[in-house]
Amino acid sequence: MRDTDRTGTPASPAPERNATTQRQRFELGTGPGRVLVWFYGVFTVAAASRSIVEMILDFGKAPLAYTLSAVAAVVYGFITYSLVRGGEKARRAALVCCAAELAGVLVVGTWTLVEPSAFPDSTVWSGFGMGYLFIPVILPVTGMIWLRHARNA
Amino acid sequence: MLDALTVAVAVTALALAAWCGFAAYRDQPTKDWHFIGMAVVSVLALAQLLVGIVQLARGERPDQGMTIFIAYLIGAFASVPAAGFLSLSERTRWGSVTVAAGAVVLAVLEVRLYDIWGN
Numbered sequence: 001m002r003d004t005d006r007t008g009t010p011a012s013p014a015p016e017r018n019a020t021t022q023r024q025r026f027e028l029g030t031g032p033g034r035v036l037v038w039f040y041g042v043f044t045v046a047a048a049s050r051s052i053v054e055m056i057l058d059f060g061k062a063p064l065a066y067t068l069s070a071v072a073a074v075v076y077g078f079i080t081y082s083l084v085r086g087g088e089k090a091r092r093a094a095l096v097c098c099a100a101e102l103a104g105v106l107v108v109g110t111w112t113l114v115e116p117s118a119f120p121d122s123t124v125w126s127g128f129g130m131g132y133l134f135i136p137v138i139l140p141v142t143g144m145i146w147l148r149h150a151r152n153a
Numbered sequence: 154m155l156d157a158l159t160v161a162v163a164v165t166a167l168a169l170a171a172w173c174g175f176a177a178y179r180d181q182p183t184k185d186w187h188f189i190g191m192a193v194v195s196v197l198a199l200a201q202l203l204v205g206i207v208q209l210a211r212g213e214r215p216d217q218g219m220t221i222f223i224a225y226l227i228g229a230f231a232s233v234p235a236a237g238f239l240s241l242s243e244r245t246r247w248g249s250v251t252v253a254a255g256a257v258v259l260a261v262l263e264v265r266l267y268d269i270w271g272n
Contacts, residue, residue: 030247049228
């Protein structure tokens with residue numbers, strides 16, 4: 001009886017369980033996502049090392065700019081981690097972070113242009129990421145397109 | 154710093170980017186030959202790292218500070234191997250795109266290294 005129970009009853013819920021685990025664990029860091037993992041990884045390293053070096057050398061020179069660079073590094077790091085982890089939860093978290101990142105780039109970009117005196121030294125997001133070939137502004141848009149696409153796939 | 158070496162790394166990096174970009178265009182993953190290409194570029198970047206350290210040890214100083222210079226040297230050395238590593242487990246055209254992107258990043262880092270060292 002037990003044997004038949006085991007083979008009989010779980011047969012119907014099993015595919016469902018498989019479907020849910022697949023839905024929760026779909027990959028975000030493969031295919032085009034792999035390129036995003038690379039760029040987000042590079043920007044995590046770039047923003048983090050930049051802000052660390054600047055903070056150690058002379059934090060007083062431009063505290064706002066250096067703090068913003070550090071915040072950017074955290075956001076990039078979290079998105080990189082989410083892309084590597086995959087799954088629906090990570091996808092949503094990454095989507096929120098990409099939106100925050102885009103907002104950050106736009107706000108800081110405008111801010112640096114309107115009031116340059118607030119920034120004695122530039123951040124990763126100064127001038128909409130001009131010093132980084134505008135990748136900081138392109139990256140969140142591509143990221144969000146990919147994350148939206150990944151849900152449908 | 155050795156300008157010839159900087160130019161050599163930048164040029165080979167761009168060539169690698171074009172080569173891997175072409176592979177991506179033809180819908181191909183990175184292959185053995187691409188990895189040999191990556192190795193060549195990485196060896197040049199390693200040589201640059203060593204030359205940079207030797208020059209620092211001899212008392213020459215970069216214009217924009219030693220910490221930043223060393224950070225960029227390490228970044229330049231690591232970028233192509235890291236991208237190659239990512240492409241190892243991505244056996245599609247997107248692995249090739251990643252390596253192409255990595256090589257472009259290296260070329261940009263070379264430009265920055267040139268600025269940081271100054272004249």
